[in-house]
Amino acid sequence: MEGNGITGLQTLAAKPGSSLAWLLVWLFCLSSHAWGAGGAVEVRRLGLSRVAENTLITVVLDRAAAPRVSSREVSGKPQLVVDFPGARAGRLPSHLAGDEILVQQVLTETASPGGGVRIILDLFPEKPYTYWKQNRPGAGGQSLFILGLKPDSKVRPVQARVVPSAAPEPAPTAPPRGVEAPEPSAPGEDEGGYQEPKINVAPGSFAELRRLMPKAAPLLQGLEADGWVVSESNRYDRPGRRFSRDFILTNRKYPELVVKIAYLPANTPNTPNIDIIMLSTENHASEAATQYRGLRQWSFARIKQKYEDIGDFFDDALKPLRVKLREETKAITLRDAAVFQNFLKLASPNHPQVADQVMNHVRAKVSPRFEGVQFTVSENPLTILSLVDFLYLKVYYLDAFSGGGQ
Known part of the structure:
Protein backbone atom coordinates (compact mmCIF):
# COMPACT_ATOMS: atom_id res chain seq x y z
CA MET A 1 0.00 0.00 0.00
CA GLU A 2 2.80 2.37 0.87
CA GLY A 3 4.53 1.82 -2.44
CA ASN A 4 1.40 2.71 -4.40
CA GLY A 5 0.66 5.90 -2.46
CA ILE A 6 1.23 9.29 -4.09
CA THR A 7 1.48 12.47 -1.99
CA GLY A 8 0.05 15.82 -3.07
CA LEU A 9 3.48 17.09 -4.15
CA GLN A 10 4.16 13.89 -6.05
CA THR A 11 0.88 14.35 -7.90
CA LEU A 12 1.91 17.86 -8.94
CA ALA A 13 5.29 16.60 -10.11
CA ALA A 14 3.60 13.91 -12.23
CA LYS A 15 1.80 16.64 -14.26
CA PRO A 16 4.52 18.98 -15.54
CA GLY A 17 2.07 21.14 -17.51
CA SER A 18 0.31 22.43 -14.39
CA SER A 19 2.61 21.52 -11.53
CA LEU A 20 4.38 24.87 -11.21
CA ALA A 21 1.18 26.94 -11.13
CA TRP A 22 -0.55 24.66 -8.61
CA LEU A 23 2.56 24.53 -6.44
CA LEU A 24 2.71 28.34 -6.29
CA VAL A 25 -0.99 28.55 -5.37
CA TRP A 26 -0.57 25.91 -2.68
CA LEU A 27 2.46 27.67 -1.16
CA PHE A 28 0.66 31.05 -1.25
CA CYS A 29 -2.36 29.68 0.61
CA LEU A 30 -0.14 28.01 3.17
CA SER A 31 1.85 31.17 3.82
CA SER A 32 -1.31 33.30 4.01
CA HIS A 33 -2.81 30.95 6.59
CA ALA A 34 0.33 31.03 8.70
CA TRP A 35 0.47 34.84 8.53
CA GLY A 36 -3.18 35.20 9.53
CA ALA A 37 -2.79 32.83 12.46
CA GLY A 38 0.28 34.47 13.92
CA GLY A 39 0.04 38.15 12.92
CA ALA A 40 -3.22 39.36 14.50
CA VAL A 41 -3.57 40.33 18.14
CA GLU A 42 -6.18 38.27 19.99
CA VAL A 43 -8.62 40.06 22.28
CA ARG A 44 -9.30 37.26 24.72
CA ARG A 45 -11.42 38.51 27.60
CA LEU A 46 -13.05 41.63 28.96
CA GLY A 47 -14.13 42.82 32.40
CA LEU A 48 -15.47 45.92 34.15
CA SER A 49 -14.80 46.90 37.77
CA ARG A 50 -14.74 49.82 40.20
CA VAL A 51 -11.56 50.70 42.12
CA ALA A 52 -11.91 53.75 44.37
CA GLU A 53 -13.22 56.52 42.07
CA ASN A 54 -12.13 54.79 38.88
CA THR A 55 -14.20 52.65 36.55
CA LEU A 56 -11.83 50.16 34.93
CA ILE A 57 -12.25 48.30 31.66
CA THR A 58 -9.69 45.48 31.60
CA VAL A 59 -8.97 43.77 28.28
CA VAL A 60 -6.88 40.58 28.25
CA LEU A 61 -4.73 40.28 25.10
CA ASP A 62 -2.38 37.57 23.90
CA ARG A 63 0.30 40.27 23.60
CA ALA A 64 0.65 44.03 24.00
CA ALA A 65 -1.29 46.27 21.64
CA ALA A 66 -2.20 49.94 21.45
CA PRO A 67 -5.90 50.31 20.48
CA ARG A 68 -7.53 53.48 19.25
CA VAL A 69 -9.68 55.18 21.91
CA SER A 70 -12.17 57.85 20.86
CA SER A 71 -15.24 59.59 22.27
CA ARG A 72 -18.41 60.26 20.31
CA GLU A 73 -22.13 60.90 20.66
CA VAL A 74 -24.71 58.72 18.90
CA SER A 75 -28.39 59.77 18.96
CA GLY A 76 -27.72 61.96 21.96
CA LYS A 77 -25.93 59.16 23.82
CA PRO A 78 -22.26 59.68 24.75
CA GLN A 79 -19.94 56.77 24.03
CA LEU A 80 -16.29 55.88 24.48
CA VAL A 81 -15.03 53.50 21.79
CA VAL A 82 -11.98 51.21 21.95
CA ASP A 83 -10.90 49.82 18.57
CA PHE A 84 -8.48 46.94 17.98
CA PRO A 85 -8.12 47.02 14.16
CA GLY A 86 -7.45 43.64 12.60
CA ALA A 87 -7.66 41.83 15.94
CA ARG A 88 -9.10 38.37 16.49
CA ALA A 89 -11.85 37.88 19.08
CA GLY A 90 -11.54 35.31 21.85
CA ARG A 91 -14.26 34.46 24.36
CA LEU A 92 -15.80 37.91 24.58
CA PRO A 93 -19.22 38.69 26.06
CA SER A 94 -21.53 40.64 23.77
CA HIS A 95 -22.76 42.70 26.73
CA LEU A 96 -21.57 43.71 30.19
CA ALA A 97 -23.62 45.58 32.76
CA GLY A 98 -22.34 49.02 33.71
CA ASP A 99 -21.23 50.45 37.05
CA GLU A 100 -24.23 52.79 37.56
CA ILE A 101 -21.77 55.69 37.97
CA LEU A 102 -20.35 56.54 34.56
CA VAL A 103 -20.95 53.49 32.35
CA GLN A 104 -24.46 52.30 31.47
CA GLN A 105 -23.31 49.19 29.62
CA VAL A 106 -20.43 47.76 27.60
CA LEU A 107 -20.99 46.25 24.15
CA THR A 108 -18.56 44.34 21.95
CA GLU A 109 -18.60 44.10 18.17
CA THR A 110 -16.47 41.81 16.03
CA ALA A 111 -16.00 41.81 12.29
CA SER A 112 -15.26 38.72 10.23
CA PRO A 113 -12.23 36.75 11.50
CA GLY A 114 -9.29 39.12 11.56
CA GLY A 115 -11.52 42.12 10.84
CA GLY A 116 -11.11 43.76 14.22
CA VAL A 117 -12.75 44.09 17.63
CA ARG A 118 -14.63 47.15 18.88
CA ILE A 119 -15.59 47.76 22.52
CA ILE A 120 -18.29 50.39 23.05
CA LEU A 121 -18.95 52.02 26.41
CA ASP A 122 -22.41 53.57 26.61
CA LEU A 123 -22.02 56.41 29.11
CA PHE A 124 -24.54 58.25 31.24
CA PRO A 125 -25.44 61.65 29.78
CA GLU A 126 -24.35 64.80 31.58
CA LYS A 127 -21.62 62.91 33.47
CA PRO A 128 -18.28 64.58 32.64
CA TYR A 129 -15.22 62.39 33.00
CA THR A 130 -11.55 61.96 32.21
CA TYR A 131 -9.95 58.75 31.08
CA TRP A 132 -6.51 57.20 31.05
CA LYS A 133 -5.09 54.07 29.44
CA GLN A 134 -2.27 51.72 30.25
CA ASN A 135 -0.71 48.41 29.21
CA ARG A 136 0.50 45.96 31.83
CA PRO A 137 1.96 42.46 31.63
CA GLY A 138 -0.46 39.69 32.51
CA ALA A 139 -0.17 36.09 33.61
CA GLY A 140 1.18 33.46 31.24
CA GLY A 141 2.79 35.93 28.86
CA GLN A 142 -0.49 37.74 28.22
CA SER A 143 -0.96 41.51 28.27
CA LEU A 144 -3.61 43.65 29.95
CA PHE A 145 -4.93 46.83 28.36
CA ILE A 146 -6.64 48.93 31.03
CA LEU A 147 -8.91 51.89 30.32
CA GLY A 148 -9.77 53.94 33.40
CA LEU A 149 -12.59 56.50 33.70
CA LYS A 150 -12.96 58.98 36.54
CA PRO A 151 -15.66 61.61 37.18
CA ASP A 152 -14.38 65.13 36.52
CA SER A 153 -16.64 68.17 36.88
CA LYS A 154 -14.04 70.40 35.16
CA VAL A 155 -14.62 68.98 31.69
CA ARG A 156 -17.63 69.21 29.41
CA PRO A 157 -19.75 66.08 28.92
CA VAL A 158 -18.86 63.87 25.93
CA GLN A 159 -15.68 65.83 25.22
CA ALA A 160 -13.59 63.87 27.67
CA ARG A 161 -10.07 64.86 28.65
CA VAL A 162 -7.33 62.26 28.24
CA VAL A 163 -4.99 61.78 31.18
CA PRO A 164 -1.61 60.32 30.13
CA SER A 165 -0.84 56.95 31.66
CA ALA A 166 1.86 56.76 34.28
CA ALA A 167 3.89 54.27 32.25
CA PRO A 168 4.55 54.45 28.49
CA GLU A 169 2.64 51.98 26.38
CA PRO A 170 4.81 49.28 24.80
CA ALA A 171 4.72 49.00 21.05
CA PRO A 172 2.78 46.02 19.66
CA THR A 173 4.99 43.02 19.15
CA ALA A 174 4.38 39.95 17.03
CA PRO A 175 5.34 36.38 17.96
CA PRO A 176 7.85 34.55 15.77
CA ARG A 177 6.36 33.70 12.40
CA GLY A 178 4.95 30.22 12.27
CA VAL A 179 4.44 30.01 16.05
CA GLU A 180 0.80 30.25 17.02
CA ALA A 181 -0.29 32.05 20.15
CA PRO A 182 -1.32 29.68 22.98
CA GLU A 183 -4.98 28.90 23.41
CA PRO A 184 -6.68 31.17 25.98
CA SER A 185 -7.00 29.56 29.38
CA ALA A 186 -9.80 30.05 31.87
CA PRO A 187 -9.39 33.40 33.68
CA GLY A 188 -7.74 33.37 37.07
CA GLU A 189 -8.57 35.64 39.97
CA ASP A 190 -5.94 38.18 38.88
CA GLU A 191 -7.56 38.38 35.43
CA GLY A 192 -11.12 38.95 36.49
CA GLY A 193 -12.56 35.61 37.45
CA TYR A 194 -12.24 32.36 39.30
CA GLN A 195 -12.08 28.71 38.35
CA GLU A 196 -15.56 27.24 38.43
CA PRO A 197 -15.80 23.62 39.53
CA LYS A 198 -16.08 21.26 36.60
CA ILE A 199 -19.45 19.53 36.77
CA ASN A 200 -21.02 17.51 34.00
CA VAL A 201 -24.01 19.72 33.27
CA ALA A 202 -24.67 21.58 30.03
CA PRO A 203 -24.17 25.35 30.35
CA GLY A 204 -27.37 27.30 30.00
CA SER A 205 -29.52 24.27 30.91
CA PHE A 206 -32.10 23.67 33.63
CA ALA A 207 -29.64 21.23 35.19
CA GLU A 208 -27.14 24.06 35.58
CA LEU A 209 -29.84 26.35 36.97
CA ARG A 210 -30.80 23.79 39.61
CA ARG A 211 -27.14 23.37 40.54
CA LEU A 212 -26.67 27.13 40.92
CA MET A 213 -29.98 27.72 42.72
CA PRO A 214 -30.87 24.71 44.88
CA LYS A 215 -33.53 26.59 46.85
CA ALA A 216 -35.36 27.43 43.63
CA ALA A 217 -35.30 23.83 42.36
CA PRO A 218 -39.10 23.23 42.71
CA LEU A 219 -39.90 26.42 40.79
CA LEU A 220 -37.33 25.63 38.09
CA GLN A 221 -38.65 22.10 37.73
CA GLY A 222 -42.19 23.43 37.34
CA LEU A 223 -41.13 25.92 34.67
CA GLU A 224 -39.35 23.20 32.72
CA ALA A 225 -42.38 20.89 32.96
CA ASP A 226 -44.62 23.68 31.62
CA GLY A 227 -42.53 24.02 28.47
CA TRP A 228 -40.23 26.92 29.31
CA VAL A 229 -36.83 26.75 27.61
CA VAL A 230 -33.56 28.60 28.16
CA SER A 231 -33.30 30.85 25.12
CA GLU A 232 -30.30 32.88 26.30
CA SER A 233 -27.64 32.69 29.00
CA ASN A 234 -24.75 35.03 29.77
CA ARG A 235 -21.70 35.00 32.02
CA TYR A 236 -20.34 38.23 33.44
CA ASP A 237 -16.70 38.23 34.48
CA ARG A 238 -15.60 40.92 36.90
CA PRO A 239 -12.00 41.44 38.04
CA GLY A 240 -11.47 39.85 41.44
CA ARG A 241 -15.04 38.60 41.62
CA ARG A 242 -16.93 35.46 40.85
CA PHE A 243 -18.94 34.87 37.73
CA SER A 244 -22.46 36.27 37.75
CA ARG A 245 -24.93 34.61 35.41
CA ASP A 246 -28.22 35.52 33.83
CA PHE A 247 -30.73 33.47 31.87
CA ILE A 248 -33.79 34.23 29.77
CA LEU A 249 -36.60 31.67 29.51
CA THR A 250 -39.34 31.74 26.88
CA ASN A 251 -42.40 29.64 26.16
CA ARG A 252 -44.21 29.37 22.82
CA LYS A 253 -47.53 29.07 24.62
CA TYR A 254 -47.07 32.48 26.25
CA PRO A 255 -45.33 34.77 23.72
CA GLU A 256 -45.97 37.93 25.77
CA LEU A 257 -44.37 36.52 28.92
CA VAL A 258 -40.72 36.03 29.79
CA VAL A 259 -38.83 34.59 32.75
CA LYS A 260 -35.57 36.33 33.64
CA ILE A 261 -33.14 34.73 36.07
CA ALA A 262 -30.05 36.22 37.72
CA TYR A 263 -27.45 34.36 39.77
CA LEU A 264 -25.33 36.71 41.90
CA PRO A 265 -22.61 34.83 43.80
CA ALA A 266 -21.22 36.30 47.00
CA ASN A 267 -18.14 38.50 46.74
CA THR A 268 -17.21 38.66 50.41
CA PRO A 269 -16.93 36.00 53.13
CA ASN A 270 -20.00 34.95 55.11
CA THR A 271 -22.47 36.44 52.68
CA PRO A 272 -25.09 34.45 50.76
CA ASN A 273 -25.52 33.99 47.05
CA ILE A 274 -28.56 35.85 45.71
CA ASP A 275 -30.86 34.20 43.16
CA ILE A 276 -33.57 36.23 41.42
CA ILE A 277 -36.35 34.75 39.28
CA MET A 278 -38.80 37.12 37.59
CA LEU A 279 -41.96 36.33 35.62
CA SER A 280 -42.74 39.40 33.54
CA THR A 281 -44.99 40.73 30.80
CA GLU A 282 -42.02 42.54 29.21
CA ASN A 283 -42.51 40.79 25.86
CA HIS A 284 -45.82 42.60 25.39
CA ALA A 285 -45.56 44.37 22.03
CA SER A 286 -48.52 46.73 21.69
CA GLU A 287 -48.29 50.22 20.21
CA ALA A 288 -48.21 51.74 23.69
CA ALA A 289 -45.44 49.34 24.76
CA THR A 290 -43.30 50.21 21.75
CA GLN A 291 -43.78 53.94 22.28
CA TYR A 292 -43.01 53.63 25.99
CA ARG A 293 -39.77 51.71 25.36
CA GLY A 294 -38.71 54.38 22.88
CA LEU A 295 -39.30 57.21 25.36
CA ARG A 296 -37.33 55.37 28.03
CA GLN A 297 -34.28 55.59 25.77
CA TRP A 298 -34.38 59.37 25.49
CA SER A 299 -31.34 61.17 26.82
CA PHE A 300 -31.65 64.05 29.26
CA ALA A 301 -30.55 66.46 26.52
CA ARG A 302 -33.32 65.27 24.21
CA ILE A 303 -35.93 65.55 26.96
CA LYS A 304 -34.91 69.16 27.64
CA GLN A 305 -35.37 70.00 23.96
CA LYS A 306 -39.08 69.15 24.15
CA TYR A 307 -40.03 69.63 27.81
CA GLU A 308 -39.24 72.50 30.14
CA ASP A 309 -38.93 70.24 33.16
CA ILE A 310 -38.19 66.56 33.71
CA GLY A 311 -41.43 66.35 35.68
CA ASP A 312 -43.38 67.42 32.60
CA PHE A 313 -41.80 64.56 30.67
CA PHE A 314 -42.96 62.04 33.26
CA ASP A 315 -46.45 63.56 33.61
CA ASP A 316 -47.20 64.28 29.95
CA ALA A 317 -45.30 61.51 28.14
CA LEU A 318 -44.62 58.54 30.40
CA LYS A 319 -47.55 58.54 32.82
CA PRO A 320 -50.37 58.14 30.24
CA LEU A 321 -48.48 55.26 28.63
CA ARG A 322 -47.89 53.63 32.01
CA VAL A 323 -51.62 53.71 32.72
CA LYS A 324 -52.27 52.12 29.33
CA LEU A 325 -49.61 49.47 29.95
CA ARG A 326 -51.04 48.62 33.36
CA GLU A 327 -54.43 48.03 31.74
CA GLU A 328 -52.96 45.91 28.94
CA THR A 329 -50.68 43.81 31.16
CA LYS A 330 -53.52 43.34 33.64
CA ALA A 331 -55.55 41.75 30.84
CA ILE A 332 -52.61 39.51 29.91
CA THR A 333 -52.14 38.40 33.52
CA LEU A 334 -55.82 37.59 33.99
CA ARG A 335 -55.85 35.68 30.71
CA ASP A 336 -52.79 33.65 31.77
CA ALA A 337 -53.73 33.58 35.45
CA ALA A 338 -52.86 29.89 35.78
CA VAL A 339 -49.24 30.63 34.84
CA PHE A 340 -48.87 33.30 37.52
CA GLN A 341 -50.69 31.28 40.17
CA ASN A 342 -48.59 28.18 39.53
CA PHE A 343 -45.42 30.30 39.59
CA LEU A 344 -46.34 31.64 43.03
CA LYS A 345 -47.37 28.26 44.44
CA LEU A 346 -44.03 26.76 43.44
CA ALA A 347 -42.07 29.79 44.66
CA SER A 348 -43.85 29.91 48.05
CA PRO A 349 -45.14 26.39 48.74
CA ASN A 350 -45.61 27.19 52.44
CA HIS A 351 -47.76 30.24 51.70
CA PRO A 352 -50.61 29.11 49.41
CA GLN A 353 -52.55 32.31 50.09
CA VAL A 354 -49.96 34.39 48.21
CA ALA A 355 -51.39 33.44 44.81
CA ASP A 356 -54.86 34.70 45.77
CA GLN A 357 -53.43 37.91 47.23
CA VAL A 358 -51.57 38.67 44.02
CA MET A 359 -54.58 38.04 41.80
CA ASN A 360 -56.70 40.33 44.00
CA GLU A 371 -47.91 56.00 38.86
CA GLY A 372 -48.35 52.37 39.85
CA VAL A 373 -47.40 50.49 42.98
CA GLN A 374 -45.36 47.56 44.20
CA PHE A 375 -46.44 45.02 46.82
CA THR A 376 -44.33 42.76 48.99
CA VAL A 377 -46.52 39.65 48.99
CA SER A 378 -44.12 37.31 50.79
CA GLU A 379 -41.00 37.66 52.91
CA ASN A 380 -39.69 34.08 52.73
CA PRO A 381 -38.79 33.96 49.97
CA LEU A 382 -39.03 37.69 49.32
CA THR A 383 -41.64 38.08 46.57
CA ILE A 384 -42.57 41.40 44.98
CA LEU A 385 -45.45 42.24 42.66
CA SER A 386 -44.87 45.33 40.50
CA LEU A 387 -47.73 47.17 38.83
CA VAL A 388 -45.71 50.17 37.62
CA ASP A 389 -45.63 49.52 33.87
CA PHE A 390 -44.92 45.97 32.65
CA LEU A 391 -46.43 43.79 35.37
CA TYR A 392 -43.99 41.35 36.92
CA LEU A 393 -43.41 39.02 39.86
CA LYS A 394 -39.91 38.85 41.29
CA VAL A 395 -38.70 36.22 43.77
CA TYR A 396 -35.43 36.48 45.73
CA TYR A 397 -33.66 33.45 47.21
CA LEU A 398 -30.67 33.58 49.56
CA ASP A 399 -28.55 30.47 49.14
CA ALA A 400 -25.83 29.01 51.35
CA PHE A 401 -23.13 31.31 52.64
CA SER A 402 -20.07 31.53 50.43
CA GLY A 403 -16.43 32.19 51.12
CA GLY A 404 -16.41 35.04 48.61
CA GLY A 405 -14.10 34.84 45.63
CA GLN A 406 -13.08 31.24 46.26
Missing part, protein backbone atom coordinates in the same frame (compact mmCIF):
# COMPACT_ATOMS: atom_id res chain seq x y z
CA HIS A 361 -54.14 43.12 43.50
CA VAL A 362 -54.14 42.49 39.75
CA ARG A 363 -57.95 42.62 39.51
CA ALA A 364 -58.09 46.00 41.25
CA LYS A 365 -59.17 48.93 39.09
CA VAL A 366 -56.31 50.79 37.42
CA SER A 367 -56.26 54.37 38.65
CA PRO A 368 -54.80 57.07 36.37
CA ARG A 369 -54.04 59.15 39.46
CA PHE A 370 -51.17 56.91 40.55
